[in-house]
Amino acid sequence: MALIIQTRKRKRGARRIGITYGPIEERDRIRLEYLNNKIWKDDTTCLNMLRLNRDKYFRFCKLFRDCGLLKDTIHLCVEQQVGMFLNTVGHNLRNRLVGTNFDRSGETVSRYFNKVLRAIGELRGELVSPPSMDIPSKIAGSSRWDPYFKV
Numbered sequence: 304m305a306l307i308i309q310t311r312k313r314k315r316g317a318r319r320i321g322i323t324y325g326p327i328e329e330r331d332r333i334r335l336e337y338l339n340n341k342i343w344k345d346d347t348t349c350l351n352m353l354r355l356n357r358d359k360y361f362r363f364c365k366l367f368r369d370c371g372l373l374k375d376t377i378h379l380c381v382e383q384q385v386g387m388f389l390n391t392v393g394h395n396l397r398n399r400l401v402g403t404n405f406d407r408s409g410e411t412v413s414r415y416f417n418k419v420l421r422a423i424g425e426l427r428g429e430l431v432s433p434p435s436m437d438i439p440s441k442i443a444g445s446s447r448w449d450p451y452f453k454v
Contacts, residue, residue: 398413
């Protein structure tokens with residue numbers, strides 16, 4: 304009995320050293336370099352990747368920040384969060400591919416995608432307006448389209 308207890312104590316004492324990761328500063332530098340070179344490089348690239356030009360993209364991010372809907376975290380800034388969301392929605396990409404592009408895990412992409420989606424839902428009063436019930440005069444006067452717009 305004493306022999307069994309003694310071997311268990313030895314096993315507990317000989318703990319393995321945990322996995323060491325590379326410097327986080329280097330990973331963050333690479334991630335920001337991707338954003339600077341691939342997305343924010345110029346308006347054409349930003350428009351192709353995010354479906355918004357740089358000015359509108361940064362105003363969109365500022366709106367989230369000013370309303371307090373999104374905040375910078377130790378993992379991602381608001382621009383990265385919104386960039387991943389717009390890239391996913393604009394190109395119908397899967398979390399795995401967005402995670403590969405932005406050097407993030409699929410779980411991180413999913414978490415921040417949902418945060419941005421909820422933030423957009425909170426801004427629905429400002430961003431989405433109800434349809435107008437007015438019929439344009441070009442349609443109202445046309446015999447071709449007028450029968451379809453009767454109320």
